[in-house]
Amino acid sequence: MQGLGGQVSVAYKDLCLFPDVQLPVRFKIPKFDLYDGHGDPVVHLRGFCSKIRGSGGKNELLMAYFSQSLSGPALEWYTCQDNNRWYTWDDLAQAFARHFQYNVEIVPDRLSLTKIEKKPSESFREYGFRWREHVARVNPPMEEDEMMEYFLQTLEPTYFGHLISTIGKSFNEVVKIGEMVEEGLKSSNIMSYSAIKATT
Numbered sequence: 001m002q003g004l005g006g007q008v009s010v011a012y013k014d015l016c017l018f019p020d021v022q023l024p025v026r027f028k029i030p031k032f033d034l035y036d037g038h039g040d041p042v043v044h045l046r047g048f049c050s051k052i053r054g055s056g057g058k059n060e061l062l063m064a065y066f067s068q069s070l071s072g073p074a075l076e077w078y079t080c081q082d083n084n085r086w087y088t089w090d091d092l093a094q095a096f097a098r099h100f101q102y103n104v105e106i107v108p109d110r111l112s113l114t115k116i117e118k119k120p121s122e123s124f125r126e127y128g129f130r131w132r133e134h135v136a137r138v139n140p141p142m143e144e145d146e147m148m149e150y151f152l153q154t155l156e157p158t159y160f161g162h163l164i165s166t167i168g169k170s171f172n173e174v175v176k177i178g179e180m181v182e183e184g185l186k187s188s189n190i191m192s193y194s195a196i197k198a199t200t
Contacts, residue, residue, distance in 0.1 A: 032069035037077070041100035044069070045093050062089040066096075074100070108134045110142070114153045124159070124182040128175040147171060157193040158185065 030051040035044040086092040118127040162181045184190030
């Protein structure tokens with residue numbers, strides 16, 4: 001088959017990195033957790049290998065079905081690779097781990113936590129737990145009180161004003177109170193500081 005624009009072939013043998021791999025009898029492809037290029041690549045490799053235990057550890061099957069566990073930038077990386085460089089599963093796994101190792105090396109610190117802002121599209125709860133996921137990677141680990149101080153620094157004035165009195169409470173309690181403030185803003189029972197400033 002001719003390639004698109006005379007450059008890229010869309011023939012099966014050219015699109016499939018491992019076209020000759022045959023599934024064992026009664027082998028069911030498991031539903032994999034998808035890796036999109038974020039997070040620890042070795043953790044993903046462990047999860048993938050655990051889920052494909054029925055393959056008997058065969059190099060060909062591990063390599064052929066690894067792409068089923070990828071999405072986004074990670075899948076793009078995989079499809080752009082030259083599979084002739086991968087003779088065994090170990091070759092593929094090492095290339096994958098090396099490429100996405102930066103996720104482990106670039107860990108958040110206390111200063112970077114103060115720069116994580118709430119996106120307009122996310123709820124207060126979604127923001128709180130996204131922020132909390134970053135905290136879990138900070139080293140040395142943060143105590144609850146210290147974590148709350150940093151979290152309050154990230155909030156816009158309206159939330160900060162209503163949540164400053166929550167120091168000493170657990171993170172989950174603060175998120176619940178933040179949700180109440182969010183509902184108050186939506187229903188106009190609470191006026192945002194920016195709106196008050198504009199009217200004065």
